[in-house]
Amino acid sequence: MARKISMKQAINEALDLEMTRDPTVIVMGEDIVGGTGSPGEDDAWGGVLGVTKGLHAKHGDRLMDTPLSESAYIGAAIGAATCGLRPVAELMFIDFMGVCFDQIFNQAAKFRYMFGGKAETPVVIRAMVGAGFRAAAQHSQMLTPIFTHIPGVKVVCPSNAYDAKGLLIQSIRDNDPVIFCEHKNLYGLECDVPAESYAIPFGEANVLRDGDDVTIVSYGLTVHRAMEAAEALAKEKVEAEVIDLRTLSPIDWDTVIDSVERTGRLVVVDEAHPRCSIASDVAAFVGQNAFGALKAGVQMVTAPHVPVPFSPVLEDLYIPNAAAIADAARRTLAPTGTSPRSIAA
Amino acid sequence: MHTERIKPIVMPKWGLSMSEGKITGWLKQPGSTVNVGDDLLEVETDKITNVVEAGDAGTLRRVLAEPGNVYPVKSLIAVLADPDVPDAEVDAFVAGFAVPKGDDEEGGEESSPQYLFADTPAGTLRYAKRGDGNRTVLLVHGFGGDLDNWLFNIDALAEKATVYALDLPGHGQSTKAIADPSLAGLSAALRGFMDTVGIGSAHLVGHSMGGAVSMQTALDAPDRVDSLALIASAGLGREINHAYIQGFVAATGRRDLKPVLEQLFADTGLVSRQLVEDLLKYKRLDGVDGALRALSGALFTNGEQARVLAADVAGTGKPTLVVWGQEDRIIPAAHATALGSGSRTEVIPNAGHMVQMEAAGTVNALLKEHIGK
Numbered sequence: 001m002a003r004k005i006s007m008k009q010a011i012n013e014a015l016d017l018e019m020t021r022d023p024t025v026i027v028m029g030e031d032i033v034g035g036t037g038s039p040g041e042d043d044a045w046g047g048v049l050g051v052t053k054g055l056h057a058k059h060g061d062r063l064m065d066t067p068l069s070e071s072a073y074i075g076a077a078i079g080a081a082t083c084g085l086r087p088v089a090e091l092m093f094i095d096f097m098g099v100c101f102d103q104i105f106n107q108a109a110k111f112r113y114m115f116g117g118k119a120e121t122p123v124v125i126r127a128m129v130g131a132g133f134r135a136a137a138q139h140s141q142m143l144t145p146i147f148t149h150i151p152g153v154k155v156v157c158p159s160n161a162y163d164a165k166g167l168l169i170q171s172i173r174d175n176d177p178v179i180f181c182e183h184k185n186l187y188g189l190e191c192d193v194p195a196e197s198y199a200i201p202f203g204e205a206n207v208l209r210d211g212d213d214v215t216i217v218s219y220g221l222t223v224h225r226a227m228e229a230a231e232a233l234a235k236e237k238v239e240a241e242v243i244d245l246r247t248l249s250p251i252d253w254d255t256v257i258d259s260v261e262r263t264g265r266l267v268v269v270d271e272a273h274p275r276c277s278i279a280s281d282v283a284a285f286v287g288q289n290a291f292g293a294l295k296a297g298v299q300m301v302t303a304p305h306v307p308v309p310f311s312p313v314l315e316d317l318y319i320p321n322a323a324a325i326a327d328a329a330r331r332t333l334a335p336t337g338t339s340p341r342s343i344a345a
Numbered sequence: 346m347h348t349e350r351i352k353p354i355v356m357p358k359w360g361l362s363m364s365e366g367k368i369t370g371w372l373k374q375p376g377s378t379v380n381v382g383d384d385l386l387e388v389e390t391d392k393i394t395n396v397v398e399a400g401d402a403g404t405l406r407r408v409l410a411e412p413g414n415v416y417p418v419k420s421l422i423a424v425l426a427d428p429d430v431p432d433a434e435v436d437a438f439v440a441g442f443a444v445p446k447g448d449d450e451e452g453g454e455e456s457s458p459q460y461l462f463a464d465t466p467a468g469t470l471r472y473a474k475r476g477d478g479n480r481t482v483l484l485v486h487g488f489g490g491d492l493d494n495w496l497f498n499i500d501a502l503a504e505k506a507t508v509y510a511l512d513l514p515g516h517g518q519s520t521k522a523i524a525d526p527s528l529a530g531l532s533a534a535l536r537g538f539m540d541t542v543g544i545g546s547a548h549l550v551g552h553s554m555g556g557a558v559s560m561q562t563a564l565d566a567p568d569r570v571d572s573l574a575l576i577a578s579a580g581l582g583r584e585i586n587h588a589y590i591q592g593f594v595a596a597t598g599r600r601d602l603k604p605v606l607e608q609l610f611a612d613t614g615l616v617s618r619q620l621v622e623d624l625l626k627y628k629r630l631d632g633v634d635g636a637l638r639a640l641s642g643a644l645f646t647n648g649e650q651a652r653v654l655a656a657d658v659a660g661t662g663k664p665t666l667v668v669w670g671q672e673d674r675i676i677p678a679a680h681a682t683a684l685g686s687g688s689r690t691e692v693i694p695n696a697g698h699m700v701q702m703e704a705a706g707t708v709n710a711l712l713k714e715h716i717g718k
Contacts, residue, residue: 207599
């Protein structure tokens with residue numbers, strides 16, 4: 001039965017259910033157990049923000065703390081996946097992924113293609129993404145576009161606890177490498193989540209709000225900002241359709257195109273930097289495939305092309321907010337020729 | 346005060362989770378004459394939009410709720426009274442109206458959960474129980490449905506009866522394991538549920554596949570069945586829209602599922618985004634796909650219904666009501682006459698397979714009369 005739990009609890013529950021169902025599922029990462037080997041400290045941490053807390057007591061050695069060497073243990077997880085296990089590796093902050101790009105991009109992503117479709121790499125790499133945590137430039141990035149760029153890697157970024165649980169279960173059952181991006185500022189957000197196991201298929205966007213005037217596409221934290229903007233627009237008799245992509249690779253083009261063909265207007269909201277982003281990707285796809293339906297230029301609302309600032313005031317300005325999204329929607333509704341240029345890029 | 350001549354119209358409570366509703370528009374104006382069953386207004390909830398029908402007759406003397414605004418369930422939204430009731434009395438009635446306490450409010454929501462769970466021989470089954478009348482009514486949903494298919498009916502029937510609605514095995518929030526996916530197996534599970542919650546016998550109200558399960562129960566355990574109400578029921582003929590069954594089983598996403606669900610209603614606009622999303626949430630649960638495939642394989646083999654029980658049920662002599670929506674696109678309304686003259690048959694225009702939702706007021710009136718006999 002459904003009850004309200006947080007996204008952090010939902011992720012913990014997904015790991016617990018899959019470890020119970022499938023003995024080949026293992027979990028590894030830095031301090032995901034916390035104090036392993038030191039009596040009295042066992043299970044004290046459960047990861048840097050406590051997402052895996054309690055799992056070691058239940059599943060024992062199938063959870064392991066690793067050395068502080070992402071290149072080593074991400075490589076080990078990928079290797080274990082090719083040998084029949086289903087590892088879930090927690091990489092703490094996605095910002096640290098750079099030291100294991102070879103393992104992810106050049107190994108895991110390529111095996112299926114290079115070995116005639118015979119090699120499968122069912123590994124999940126969980127990592128925190130996003131700004132707003134006062135963690136500065138090296139712990140706050142939204143690096144989803146970098147992974148979305150690479151064929152052979154799937155990219156997931158849930159916006160709520162229900163989706164997080166179903167998408168993580170699907171990620172573990174999937175036979176390809178999955179980068180599972182968890183927005184740290186959504187960990188505490190609660191919603192109704194069934195206690196049972198369920199899997200949400202990849203490539204199925206969620207329509208959170210119906211509207212015929214403008215389509216707003218987003219994913220992760222900014223989905224909530226888009227919903228706030230839609231409520232503000234509704235007071236002006238502008239009905240926005242809000243689409244949560246949920247998975248970025250694969251991506252649900254059909255839902256986006258269907259909506260834009262109806263509304264004729266598109267705002268894409270992305271917490272990543274504007275260049276080569278999910279926003280620019282969606283804008284380009286719609287420009288190429290639904291140009292005839294567009295009544296106005298596509299608007300992108302993104303973070304600026306600068307590192308995440310440490311100043312709290314600047315950090316709050318950095319993240320796309322509801323006012324900016326509503327303004328972008330108003331620009332698509334302005335008569336042709338009067339819309340000011342987007343300041344995002 | 347002549348309160349019997351003044352009748353409140355309150356925000357209805359549709360389903361166990363509804364706490365408030367938005368008025369989308371009034372279909373009667375102040376001063377108009379209202380007959381029982383007339384469409385009064387439209388209400389929108391986060392799940393569905395539907396018409397509120399008049400349960401009493403009179404003149405619409407006051408309209409207190411404005412379109413576009415949201416009101417809590419059971420709050421006063423309008424007043425009906427005879428034309429000769431003085432304005433002052435109507436105003437006094439409005440001023441003195443207190444929202445009645447329902448059984449779900451007493452003692453707070455914690456002590457009286459909206460849904461209950463019973464550990465039965467067939468596994469854990471979810472159910473709801475409303476009302477405390479002498480007669481016992483048990484609502485049995487159809488293939489792929491759940492107890493919320495009765496959201497427009499359960500509270501209306503509970504005014505004068507003790508009403509149970511359950512999720513059959515494989516459905517809703519009940520166990521997804523189905524030991525025996527035949528009608529006999531589902532009927533055994535239903536009787537196991539009745540044993541567990543202490544129902545000796547009940548008026549069985551079955552929709553679609555649930556109608557066939559109810560009929561099977563009347564055949565296998567006649568002493569457990571006081572009467573049968575069969576709504577767009579399976580088991581009365583061979584034909585069934587097999588493309589619907591296959592489409593429902595196969596659909597994994599919103600875009601596949603929506604056109605399938607639209608076949609359930611005469612007014613396809615009732616298939617809201619939320620309705621589709623709720624069904625997807627059910628279909629994604631581990632075990633549901635296997636359960637639906639097992640049921641469709643056992644009950645709807647080779648593109649038709651595997652069992653026709655009409656002749657056997659007609660022989661039981663149980664009081665039987667058959668209700669159908671004329672525009673049913675899943676099971677043809679022609680099956681409504683299968684039980685012959687021994688049963689009451691009502692075919693309702695402008696309604697589809699989910700006739701108990703699309704014409705809830707009419708169906709509720711028929712059910713109340715049938716159960717009250």
